[in-house]
Structure formats: C-alpha cells, structure tokens
Amino acid sequence: MAPLARRVIAAARALTTPLLPEDFVSVWRPLRSRRAPGARVVDVRRETTDATTLLLRPGTSLPVHQPGQFVGLGVQVDGVWTWRSYSITSRPGDPLLAVTVTAVPGGLVSTRLAHHTRPGTLVRISEPSGDFLLPAATPEKLLFVTAGSGITPVMGMLRTLAARNTAALDGAVHVHSDRTAADVVFGPELRTLAARTGMRLVERHTATQGRLRPDALTDLVPDWTARHTWACGPADMLDDLTDHWERVGDPTALHVERFRPPTWDDASGTGGRVTFATSGVTAEAGEGEPLMAAGEAAGALLPAGCRMGICHTCVGPLRSGAVRDLLTGDTHDTAGQPVRTCVSAPLGDVTIDL
Amino acid sequence: MRTTTGVADAHLTEEQIDALGAELDAIRASVVDDLGEADAHYIRTVVRVQRGLEAGGRTLLLFSRVPAAWVAGTAALSVAKILENMELGHNILHGQWDWMRDPDIHSTTWEWDHASPSQMWKRSHNYEHHTFTNVRGKDRDLGYAIMRVTPEQPWHPAYLLQPIYNIGLSAFFEWAIAIYDIEFDRVQEGTKTWDEAKAEMKTIWRKARTQLAKDYILFPLLSGRGAVSTLTANATAALVRNVWSHAVIFCGHFPDGVETFDEARLEGESRGQWYIRQLLGSANLTGGPLFHIMTGNLSHQIEHHLFPDVPSNRYREIAPQVQDVCRRYGLPYSSGTLPRQYGTVLRRLARLAFPGGHKRYGGSPAPVRKLRPRTGVRLPAVARRAA
Numbered sequence: 001m002a003p004l005a006r007r008v009i010a011a012a013r014a015l016t017t018p019l020l021p022e023d024f025v026s027v028w029r030p031l032r033s034r035r036a037p038g039a040r041v042v043d044v045r046r047e048t049t050d051a052t053t054l055l056l057r058p059g060t061s062l063p064v065h066q067p068g069q070f071v072g073l074g075v076q077v078d079g080v081w082t083w084r085s086y087s088i089t090s091r092p093g094d095p096l097l098a099v100t101v102t103a104v105p106g107g108l109v110s111t112r113l114a115h116h117t118r119p120g121t122l123v124r125i126s127e128p129s130g131d132f133l134l135p136a137a138t139p140e141k142l143l144f145v146t147a148g149s150g151i152t153p154v155m156g157m158l159r160t161l162a163a164r165n166t167a168a169l170d171g172a173v174h175v176h177s178d179r180t181a182a183d184v185v186f187g188p189e190l191r192t193l194a195a196r197t198g199m200r201l202v203e204r205h206t207a208t209q210g211r212l213r214p215d216a217l218t219d220l221v222p223d224w225t226a227r228h229t230w231a232c233g234p235a236d237m238l239d240d241l242t243d244h245w246e247r248v249g250d251p252t253a254l255h256v257e258r259f260r261p262p263t264w265d266d267a268s269g270t271g272g273r274v275t276f277a278t279s280g281v282t283a284e285a286g287e288g289e290p291l292m293a294a295g296e297a298a299g300a301l302l303p304a305g306c307r308m309g310i311c312h313t314c315v316g317p318l319r320s321g322a323v324r325d326l327l328t329g330d331t332h333d334t335a336g337q338p339v340r341t342c343v344s345a346p347l348g349d350v351t352i353d354l
Numbered sequence: 355m356r357t358t359t360g361v362a363d364a365h366l367t368e369e370q371i372d373a374l375g376a377e378l379d380a381i382r383a384s385v386v387d388d389l390g391e392a393d394a395h396y397i398r399t400v401v402r403v404q405r406g407l408e409a410g411g412r413t414l415l416l417f418s419r420v421p422a423a424w425v426a427g428t429a430a431l432s433v434a435k436i437l438e439n440m441e442l443g444h445n446i447l448h449g450q451w452d453w454m455r456d457p458d459i460h461s462t463t464w465e466w467d468h469a470s471p472s473q474m475w476k477r478s479h480n481y482e483h484h485t486f487t488n489v490r491g492k493d494r495d496l497g498y499a500i501m502r503v504t505p506e507q508p509w510h511p512a513y514l515l516q517p518i519y520n521i522g523l524s525a526f527f528e529w530a531i532a533i534y535d536i537e538f539d540r541v542q543e544g545t546k547t548w549d550e551a552k553a554e555m556k557t558i559w560r561k562a563r564t565q566l567a568k569d570y571i572l573f574p575l576l577s578g579r580g581a582v583s584t585l586t587a588n589a590t591a592a593l594v595r596n597v598w599s600h601a602v603i604f605c606g607h608f609p610d611g612v613e614t615f616d617e618a619r620l621e622g623e624s625r626g627q628w629y630i631r632q633l634l635g636s637a638n639l640t641g642g643p644l645f646h647i648m649t650g651n652l653s654h655q656i657e658h659h660l661f662p663d664v665p666s667n668r669y670r671e672i673a674p675q676v677q678d679v680c681r682r683y684g685l686p687y688s689s690g691t692l693p694r695q696y697g698t699v700l701r702r703l704a705r706l707a708f709p710g711g712h713k714r715y716g717g718s719p720a721p722v723r724k725l726r727p728r729t730g731v732r733l734p735a736v737a738r739r740a741a
C-alpha cells in the first residue's frame with residue numbers, strides 16, 4: 001500500500017477510535033464491511049422446482065475461487081446469522097459469483113434462499129474454500145459421477161473446462177442421476193455442453209430406472225478404472241462408490257465431495273461440559289453434539305465456516321479432554337491437537353482454546 | 355432470619371421463594387424464545403442512529419465557530435455518546451445481543467467509547483457487580499469503594515467530603531470507572547499486586563490516550579480556527595454523558611427503598627433468593643420510551659438485574675409481569691422519577707457523610723454486624739490522604 005494511503009487510513013482510524021472507519025461506512029454501505037463481508041443478490045434464476053441460482057456481487061473482493069470450491073452464505077433467520085455452504089457454479093473471473101441452492105425439505109436456510117430471495121437481497125459471504133478440485137494439469141480421461149444437487153460443484157468444473165480447455169471434455173463421461181429429466185438441474189445446459197464438447201452425458205432417471213449401483217458403471221463406462229473420477233451426491237451413493245473403488249479400483253483416482261452436514265444419529269460422543277477458554281464460555285454438549293453447536297447455543301462467537309467438516313475454518317487447539325470426530329470416528333485427546341469444532345463431539349469434559 | 359433472607363422477603367417460605375424463582379425463570383424463557391427479526395432490527399437501528407448522530411455531530415462541529423453549529427453539534431454528539439455507552443455499549447457487553455451471532459454486535463468484539471477497556475469492565479461489572487449485587491463487602495459498586503451509601507459501612511472522616519466529591523465523580527464518571535476497575539483498594543488490602551495494577555493502568559492508558567487524542571487534539575485541529583470551540587464542544591458532550599450516566603446509574607442501587615445485604619446472605623443462596631436480592635437491591639426510573647432508551651434501559655434496573663443478558667428493548671414489556679410477581683409475593687418494587695430518585699440519593703450521600711444514619715437508613719431493627727476487616731469497604735489512598 002502506498003505510504004500516503006496508509007497515512008490516510010491511520011488518520012481515519014484515529015478519528016473513529018475505538019471503532020474502525022468501516023464501522024461507520026458499513027452502516028450506510030453494509031457491503032463494505034471487512035469484518036462481515038457481504039454480497040448483493042443481483043439476479044435470481046429458477047433452475048427447477050426446488051433449485052435456484054443466485055447471482056451475487058460481493059461487496060469486497062473475494063479471493064478468486066477454483067472450480068469445485070464452495071462459499072459460505074450467511075442469512076439472518078429470525079434475527080440469528082445462520083450459515084450454509086454452497087458450491088460455486090460460475091467460472092473463476094466471471095463478473096458475478098453464482099451459487100445454486102436446492103431447497104432441502106425442512107431446511108430453514110436453503111428454503112429461504114431458494115424460494116424467498118429477491119434481487120437486491122444482502123447476504124453475508126465467506127471466502128471460497130474446499131479441496132474438491134481438478135489438478136493443475138487436467139487428466140486425460142475424466143469421469144464425473146453426480147446425483148441431485150451434487151451436480152453443482154461439477155457444473156463449476158464443466159463450465160470452466162468448456163470455456164478454457166474444451167479438449168479435456170472430449171471423451172469425458174458424466175453420469176448424472178436425478179428423479180426425472182425435469183428434475184435435472186442445468187439439464188438443458190448439460191445436454192448442449194455435452195453435444196458441443198464431445199463429453200458423453202449419461203442421464204439416469206431414478207424414478208423409472210432406479211438408483212445407480214457402482215456395479216452398473218462397468219456397463220455404462222467400461223473404462224472407468226482408467227479414469228480420474230470426481231463424484232458428488234448423497235452420502236449413500238458416495239459411500240457405495242468409495243467402497244467400490246477400494247475393492248476394485250484405484251482409491252486415489254476417486255475424488256468425492258461429501259456435501260452434507262454430518263448426522264449425529266450414531267451418538268458417538270458422550271457429551272460433557274465444554275469450556276471455550278478464550279471466549280470464556282462454558283456450554284453443556286449433549287450426546288453426539290458438536291463443540292460448535294453447544295458453544296453457539298451458549299452464546300460463544302466461534303470461528304465457523306462450512307459447519308460440516310470441510311473447510312477447517314473452525315479448527316481450534318484442544319487444551320484438555322477428548323473429542324470424537326463425527327466424520328472419521330477418530331478420537332483426539334492430545335493437548336494442543338487442532339480439532340474441527342463443527343464435527344467434533346466431546347467425550348466427557350473438554351477445554352478448547354477458542 | 356434476617357441475615358440470610360434480608361428484610362423485605364422475611365415473610366416468604368422456602369417453597370414460596372422457589373415458586374417465585376420458577377415464575378421469573380418462565381418470564382425470562384418467554385422472552386428468550388420470542389427473540390427474532392424485530393429485535394435484530396431494533397439494535398441495528400440504534401447502531402445506525404448512534405453512528406449517524408456521531409458522524410453528523412462531529413461534522414457540524416468542524417464549523418463550531420458558528421454558535422448554532424456548536425449547539426447542534428454538541429447536542430448530537432452528547433446524545434451519540436450517551437447511546438453509545440448505555441443502550442449499545444453496556445448492553446452489548448452484557449451479551450444481550452450475542453444470540454444474533456453477529457460479529458459486528460457481540461460482547462466479545464465490541465469496544466466502546468469509554469476510558470475503561472471493555473474486557474476489563476466486563477469482569478468488574480458483569481461478574482462482580484451482577485453476581486454480588488448489593489452485598490456489602492462483596493459488591494464493590496456499592497459506593498464504588500469511595501462512598502458511604504449504607505449506614506452499615508463504617509464511618510470515616512473522609513466521607514464528610516462525599517457530597518462534594520460526588521460532583522467530581524459525576525463530571526469525570528468514565529475516568530472514575532476506569533480507575534475504579536484497577537481496584538486500588540484491593541492493592542491496599544494486599545489481595546492484588548502492584549504489578550497487576552500497573553499492567554492494567556497501562557492497558558487503560560493505551561486505550562484512553564487514543565480517545566483523548568481524538569476528542570481533544572485531532573477533531574479540534576481539523577476544525578482549523580474553530581479548534582478551541584470544538585474542544586469545548588467535545589468536552590461538553592463528554593461532560594453531559596458523564597453527568598447523565600452517573601445520575602442514572604446512582605439511581606439504580608442507591609435511592610431510598612433499596613436494600614443492601616450482609617455477606618451471610620450469599621451462603622447457600624437459591625436461585626429464587628438470588629432473584630429476590632436483585633429485586634430488592636435495584637430501583638427503576640419512570641418515564642417515556644425515549645427516556646428509557648437514553649438511560650440504556652437502566653431505567654428498568656430491576657428487570658436488568660433479574661435478567662442481565664435479556665435484550666434491553668424487552669425490559670419494558672416484562673416490567674408489568676415482574677411488578678405483578680412482586681405484588682403477589684408481597685415484595686417491594688422500587689420505582690420513581692429521575693428527579694425524585696436522584697434527590698433521595700443526594701440526600702442519602704449527605705446524611706451518610708456523617709456518622710450514624712442507622713435510624714433513617716438502617717431499614718430494620720436488626721442488629722448491625724461489624725464487617726470483617728478484610729471484606730470491609732476500604733478507602734483508597736487518595737481519600738485517606740484527604741482525611
């Protein structure tokens with residue numbers, strides 16, 4: 001930064017202390033806040049009956065995303081800032097950032113975003129993150145296996161490849177499952193893209209054809225073992241695929257995006273008293289309840305991102321006690337060990353430096 | 355027994371006290387369950403109004419040589435400072451708005467326009483004052499370690515001057531609070547080390563100097579030839595804020611009709627008894643909606659002490675319910691206008707500057723227990739020297 005600009009900023013800070021200049025600016029220009037970056041919904045496109053694409057203009061410049069990554073969107077639900085992560089479906093460098101939201105039955109945030117968002121709405125936005133990515137050098141033979149809203153991160157990849165590296169899609173295969181042809185998000189665009197680039201699109205309509213079993217891949221994509229595969233969809237499908245690749249394929253050639261909040265049905269934590277040492281908050285976590293959920297319910301302001309164990313924004317060092325990672329089932333009990341609070345449930349009393 | 359249940363609640367049985375606790379818990383739960391968009395909108399509006407008044411006031415004061423600009427700017431800045439300290443700062447630092455999970459309006463991120471850094475103040479206020487409210491020897495806010503506000507505090511000749519130094523306290527209230535938070539009385543007692551106090555003094559100074567620079571150097575300089583008039587305007591706004599907040603806060607716990615308690619009261623205190631102590635140890639101010647906002651809703655001191663982390667905009671609607679509980683359980687609910695209540699505070703300070711006062715302010719025929727030296731209210735060094 002130029003020395004003059006730095007001096008101007010220092011002067012502005014001295015005039016607004018103990019607040020920051022942006023605390024004043026953000027009152028009238030909420031998108032300019034750096035502490036709580038925001039975005040304006042510029043346009044809303046209905047994709048299917050329950051999926052909607054939101055075109056966003058961030059107020060402050062976000063780091064450029066990579067295809068396959070997601071952003072967190074925060075909306076106020078009954079006055080409470082509530083965050084969910086959504087895959088970015090636009091290409092890096094596009095003037096607007098697109099996310100496609102599928103309304104989940106009973107989902108407060110997804111329903112509101114998919115069905116009740118008007119252009120002009122302000123949302124809060126987090127930086128792009130996620131490691132469901134294509135490598136820098138695109139592998140020669142690509143396979144995408146998606147189902148339902150699992151299409152979204154792959155759509156970001158396909159759009160980028162179609163614009164910048166069309167050759168990579170020639171000979172690629174995309175197996176996509178949804179209930180009916182009309183339910184396929186981006187259906188027409190996918191079909192056009194396939195025809196234009198030489199990608200083979202295999203649509204499976206589960207209402208009539210039933211669910212895709214990994215064994216079926218042998219018929220659909222005979223050379224699947226020779227391909228690098230990116231898969232995103234319901235947890236059951238991903239579990240099936242992971243098993244299948246582990247049994248008969250090369251597990252390192254399979255990249256999956258488990259894009260769903262973890263479920264705590266298996267109650268793998270015993271619960272306990274959680275002390276957030278830095279925040280000075282103590283919370284009681286129920287059986288299998290993650291540290292973050294318990295802490296937030298007790299009023300702690302904790303670092304949070306995807307809330308499903310993907311982005312590692314919420315990581316904090318364990319000071320004492322033990323936790324179970326609900327996604328991996330691992331137990332962590334070493335002091336100083338960083339744990340993901342959004343998916344770690346306490347095994348007894350726990351203190352964490354957050 | 356008086357020593358454990360106070361005076362005004364001596365008629366209540368243990369079961370009644372538990373039932374009262376449950377009723378107050380229910381009032382709290384009904385509000386907390388109902389918090390939503392309208393509340394979020396309220397606090398955001400107060401933030402917007404406060405920032406607008408501050409920015410507008412300071413802009414007007416760049417032209418403070420024009421008398422009308424001086425008056426309007428000073429008024430806007432005074433109101434902005436009052437809102438900032440009271441309806442925003444005090445209440446946000448209580449965690450009243452933490453439920454929104456908004457990093458912009460949260461007790462862990464908020465810093466206020468006050469000499470006392472928010473972290474330091476939160477400890478002395480949220481924990482010590484709100485937990486041990488009006489317990490003599492435990493609640494340092496009872497007289498702020500320099501005043502005799504109950505006859506049970508042993509008299510000292512320095513108190514003869516308290517009606518006078520109360521005026522100074524009022525004018526420099528924010529500084530007094532900051533110095534008070536360092537707890538020099540505890541250093542003297544030996545329960546706190548000099549090094550700790552010195553470190554805290556440094557923290558305060560680091561924050562305070564930037565605010566002094568803003569109000570008394572930078573904005574005056576920006577006003578060019580109006581530097582002196584901007585300085586007087588800023589000083590006036592700070593004075594108005596100090597005098598106002600001092601008056602409101604002193605009316606919270608020191609008017610007539612408010613009880614103080616013996617340390618023995620804390621032993622095995624139940625939730626219901628805690629509620630009753632908060633009820634009996636606080637007093638409300640009556641007034642219109644704007645008055646309540648300007649007091650940071652500390653005009654609902656009783657409701658605030660019962661539910662310190664319930665958003666302040668809700669105190670008004672629960673006040674009638676709390677009053678009803680008090681009526682049914684035969685407990686006093688102390689309330690009055692600001693002039694009336696402040697009048698009783700000043701009269702009390704004047705009377706208790708002299709020895710005695712048990713007859714007028716003792717409140718009960720119960721014997722006055724001698725305070726143990728370690729927990730007794732001690733005079734800070736300054737007051738002792740003055741004596």
